[in-house]
Amino acid sequence: MIELAASEPNSPLLPVWPEVGIGLICFGIIFFAFYKKLLPNINKTLDERRESIEGGIEKAESIQAEARQTLDSYKELLAEARHEAARLRQEAQEQGASLIAEMRAEGQRQREEIIAAGHTQIAADRRQATEQLRQDVGQLAIELAGRLVGESLEDHARQSRTIDRFLDELEEQADGPVPSRTEAGR
Numbered sequence: 001m002i003e004l005a006a007s008e009p010n011s012p013l014l015p016v017w018p019e020v021g022i023g024l025i026c027f028g029i030i031f032f033a034f035y036k037k038l039l040p041n042i043n044k045t046l047d048e049r050r051e052s053i054e055g056g057i058e059k060a061e062s063i064q065a066e067a068r069q070t071l072d073s074y075k076e077l078l079a080e081a082r083h084e085a086a087r088l089r090q091e092a093q094e095q096g097a098s099l100i101a102e103m104r105a106e107g108q109r110q111r112e113e114i115i116a117a118g119h120t121q122i123a124a125d126r127r128q129a130t131e132q133l134r135q136d137v138g139q140l141a142i143e144l145a146g147r148l149v150g151e152s153l154e155d156h157a158r159q160s161r162t163i164d165r166f167l168d169e170l171e172e173q174a175d176g177p178v179p180s181r182t183e184a185g186r
Contacts, residue, residue, distance in 0.1 A: 138163030 142162060 134163065134167055137167065141166045 145162060
């Protein structure tokens with residue numbers, strides 16, 4: 001039986017040595033081509049990608065640091081702007097309060113002027129009314145006295161004296177105690 005195995009030249013389990021040799025030579029050529037040509041290109045591409053990624057990370061980190069710095073400066077500017085706005089608002093409130101106080105003082109002064117002018121006008125009107133009333137009362141008193149006395153009191157000097165005396169008596173009665181009805185009847 002052993003002889004049978006040796007006599008059979010092609011066994012599916014035993015390799016054919018010339019094919020194995022040719023396969024090894026082809027594998028060596030392909031391995032050499034990959035090692036010399038393809039592997040350096042692959043390594044070069046991987047290195048470029050790694051450098052690109054590392055450069056991108058470094059660039060992103062630098063951009064992020066710059067963004068933080070810019071954000072901090074903007075926050076500082078915003079805080080300064082808010083502080084300035086608060087200061088301006090306070091100044092405006094103070095100016096508004098002083099303006100209101102000035103306007104109130106001016107309004108008070110104008111009110112006092114108007115009141116003083118009104119009092120002056122009232123006093124002038126009172127004097128004019130008193131003078132007109134004196135003339136009218138005097139004229140009526142002269143007419144009445146003339147009728148009572150029975151003579152004409154047309155003389156101007158006499159009229160003035162009579163009017164003045166009558167009005168002085170009226171003023172004395174107005175200034176003094178008011179007579180009761182019983183005293184007035186006596």
